[in-house]
Amino acid sequence: MSGSSALSSCSVELIKDQERFDKVVADASNLVVIHFAASWAEQCKHMGEIMNELAKDPRFANVVFITVDAESLAEVSFKYEIVAAPTVIFLKGGKQIDRLDGLNAAEFTAKVTKHSNKMIGGLSQANTKQDLNERLKKLINSAPILLFMKGNPDTPKCGFSRQITQILTEQGIKYSTFDILEDDDVRQGLKAFSNWPTYPQLYAKGELLGGLDIVKEMVESGELKEALPKAEDLNARLKGIIEQSPVVLFMKGSPSAPKCGFSRTTVGILDEVGVPYTTFDILSDDEVRQGLKVYSNWPTYPQLYVKGELLGGLDIIKELKESGELEAELKG
Known part of the structure; x- marks a missing residue:
C-alpha cells in the first residue's frame, strides 16, 4: 500500500507541507476537519474513505476536509498533540473545538454533522x-x-x-x-x-x-x-414507525451499542456511506419485533427501509455496497 493510496482521495486534499497547511486553515471561514494520518495504518485508509464520502455530501458543502501526513508535518502533529493515527481535529475560526482519537465512523459522522449545523445561518x-x-x-x-x-x-x-x-x-x-x-x-x-x-x-x-x-x-x-x-391496529403502527424518516433501520440495540453482529456490521456500512438514518431497537418492543416479520414478510433482523419500502437485510445491503448502488438506493 503506497502512501498516496492510504492518505489521499478525490475530494479530500492531502497536505504534506506546513505553508499549505497554514494557508488552508487561515483561509477557511467555516468548519475545518483535519485527519492526521499515517501511510502505513490500515485504519487511516478506512477513515480516508469515510471522509471522502462526507466531503461529497451536499450537507457539508461548506466544510473543508483535509488529510495531513502526521509524520511529514511533525510540528503540526505536536501542536495538536497527535500521539496516534488516525486522529481527527475539528477547527472553527482557526481554533480547535473538538477532536476524535481513533477510528469510529458513527462518532465521526455525528461530530461533523453537529459542528457543521452550528454554522448554518x-x-x-x-x-x-x-x-x-x-x-x-x-x-x-x-x-x-x-x-x-x-x-x-x-x-x-x-x-x-x-x-x-x-x-x-x-x-x-x-x-x-x-x-x-x-x-x-x-x-x-x-x-x-x-x-x-x-x-x-x-x-x-x-x-x-x-x-x-x-x-x-x-x-x-x-x-x-x-x-x-x-x-x-398493529399494521398502522408499524407503518408509522417505518415512515418516521427517509431511512429507518430496525436493529438489535443502538448504533453505539449494537446487540448482534449483523446489526453491528449494518451500522458500520451505513456510517461509511454517510447517508443519515434513524434506528428502532426491536429488543425494546416485542410487539414490533414479532409484528414486523409478518408485515414485511422478512423473518430476520436487521431490516432497512427507504421511504417506507423494505430494502432488505444485511446480505442485500452488502451486495448493494459492493456494486456501488447503496448510496443511490438510500437517497431514493
Whole structure:
C-alpha cells in the first residue's frame, strides 16, 4: 500500500507541507476537519474513505476536509498533540473545538454533522429548524405511547428513566422508547418543541403527558390509564414507525451499542456511506419485533427501509455496497 493510496482521495486534499497547511486553515471561514494520518495504518485508509464520502455530501458543502501526513508535518502533529493515527481535529475560526482519537465512523459522522449545523445561518437555519420540527412530529406520532428516555428499558442510563420504565411496566402499559443519547438533534430539539426542559418525556397520541413527577401523580390519581390510547391496529403502527424518516433501520440495540453482529456490521456500512438514518431497537418492543416479520414478510433482523419500502437485510445491503448502488438506493 503506497502512501498516496492510504492518505489521499478525490475530494479530500492531502497536505504534506506546513505553508499549505497554514494557508488552508487561515483561509477557511467555516468548519475545518483535519485527519492526521499515517501511510502505513490500515485504519487511516478506512477513515480516508469515510471522509471522502462526507466531503461529497451536499450537507457539508461548506466544510473543508483535509488529510495531513502526521509524520511529514511533525510540528503540526505536536501542536495538536497527535500521539496516534488516525486522529481527527475539528477547527472553527482557526481554533480547535473538538477532536476524535481513533477510528469510529458513527462518532465521526455525528461530530461533523453537529459542528457543521452550528454554522448554518439565516434562512438555512430556519429551514433546518423546520425540518427538525417535522421530524420530531413524525417521531412523536410513530407510536401510540412513546417514551423519550436515556438508554432503553433493559439498560436505563439515568435514575429517572429507570423509575418511569418500572412504573409503566408495573401498570401493564405497552410503550415504545427512543434513546435521546443516540441523537443530539432530537435531544436538544425536543426540549424546545415540547417546552419541557428535562428527560424522560412521555407522549400519548402525539401529545406530551409529562415527565416522571407527572406520571407518578397520574398513577396515584388513577388518571394515567385513562389518558393513554386504546391499542391500535398493529399494521398502522408499524407503518408509522417505518415512515418516521427517509431511512429507518430496525436493529438489535443502538448504533453505539449494537446487540448482534449483523446489526453491528449494518451500522458500520451505513456510517461509511454517510447517508443519515434513524434506528428502532426491536429488543425494546416485542410487539414490533414479532409484528414486523409478518408485515414485511422478512423473518430476520436487521431490516432497512427507504421511504417506507423494505430494502432488505444485511446480505442485500452488502451486495448493494459492493456494486456501488447503496448510496443511490438510500437517497431514493
